[in-house]
Amino acid sequence: MRWIKNKHTLLIAYILMVIVPLMFIAFYLLAFAQNRYVADSTIVVKQVGEVNAQMNNGIGALLGVSNTSSEDAQFLKAYIQSRDLVEKLDKKLELRKHFQGAGSDPIFELHTNSSKEELIKYYNKRVIVNLDESTMLLKISTEGFNPEFALKLNQQILKESEQFINEVSQRVAKEQLIFTQKQLEEASGQLKASREALLAYQNQNQMFNPQAQAVAIAQIVNTLENNLAQLRTEERTLLSYLNPSAPQIVAIRSQIESVQEQIEDEKSKLTSSGRSDKLNRSAADFEGLKAQVEFSTDLYKLSLASLEKARLEAVRKLKNIVVLTSPQLPQEALYPRITYIIISAFLLLNILFGIIMLIRSVIREHQE
Structure with a gap:
């Protein structure tokens, strides 16, 4: 009789602890839980610039793209799960409104009047990002209470990811490019100013190249001095057999004086103490202005080359998202997995029931 009583008690306990909760779980899943659809996509980060062929392997070599670093994939994963992206998606897709569903599923839906932190937590339960460390592939799975929203959410995440990685x-x-552009503008302004200064100096002094003019005068002086030397030689020759008062001697001495005066006049154009309009000073000033123009030109060329290098570097560092598998409109709901949940609940409830019975038996043995 006692055995029957114990067996009856055990059956009632089993029904209360296993069967009733299991029926409640099954009833909730069938009556209240909403279907959730899943859209999947797989992406990888592609670098546009040239890369070492030795670094290409696997899917990167197959696609002709470089292996992205682990940092790029980790950054993108963190961004997809970040508050910034959640707020953007909430504004564009009304995440909160959709995640709240019909309001009949308090377990799997986002409850009304939830905070931003609760929205982010719920979002990260419905958007799963898995990173394959060996291939750096990112698989993005998005859940929605209807297939259209699951697809739209996945597509919008891909769009925001593309913008973020760029x-x-x-x-x-871009910062380097802006800096080099500013340097080029400054070099261009400096070159223009130095050229204007050179042109103003030429117009003011009414000479194109004082240095060339000084060289020409120096050549004239040199020629005159050669002529003077020849005339003096001729004078000494005539004096060897003529009187100093002879007409030939007087004529040649007159020529010598004229050449000497012309030499002094030409030399005075080149140099003169205390005057600033002479060719030597003009040539020095002109040379300084010309050197400034040449320096500004070289600086402009360097700035132009730096700008072009920065532009090429910007292109080389450009990255974008390669979508290996694009999201498609789901046909069947993957969640909730009713059969799996019921079987798992049944096993867990039985394990819990067995533990409680074991504890009860131990306590009774100690009491007896």
Whole structure:
């Protein structure tokens, strides 16, 4: 009789602890739980610039793209799960409104009047990002209470990811590009100013090249001095057999004086103490202005080359998202997995029931 009583008690306990909760779980899943559809996509980060062929392997070699670093994939994964992206998606897709569903499923739906932190937590339960460390492939799975929203959410995440990866990879390059553009503008202004100064000096002094003019005068002086030397030689020759008062001697001495005066006149154009309009000073000033123009030109060329290099570097660092498998409109709901949940609940409830019975038996043995 006692055995029957114990067996009856055990059966009632089993029904209360296993059967009733299991029926409640099954009833909730069948009556209240909403279907959730899943859209999947697989992406990889591609670098546009040239890469070492030794670094290409696997899917990267197959696609002709470089292996992205682990940092790029980790950054993108963190961004997809970040608050910034959740707020953007909430504005564009009304995440909160959709995640709240019909309001009949308090377990799997986002409850009304939830905070931003709760929205982000719920979002990361419905958007799963898996990173394959060996291939750096990112698989993005998005859940929605209807197939259209699951697809739209996945597509929008891909779009925002493309924009994010471009901004991250280009930020430093753009800053360098802006800096080199500013340097080019400054070099261009300096070159223009130095050229204007040179032109103003030429117009003011009414000479194209004082240095060339000084060289020409020096050549004239040299020629006159040669002529003077020849005339003096001729004078000494005539004096060897003529009187100093002879007409030939007087004529040649007159020529010598004229050449000497012309030499002094030409030399005075080149140099003169205390005057600033002479060719030597003009040539020196002109040479300084010309050197400034040449320096500004070289600086402009360097700035132009730096700008072109920065532009090439910006292109080389450009990255984008390669979609290996694009998201498709789901046909069947994957969640909730009713059979799996019921079987798992049944096993867990039985394990819990067995543990409680074991504890009860131990306590009774100690009491007896």
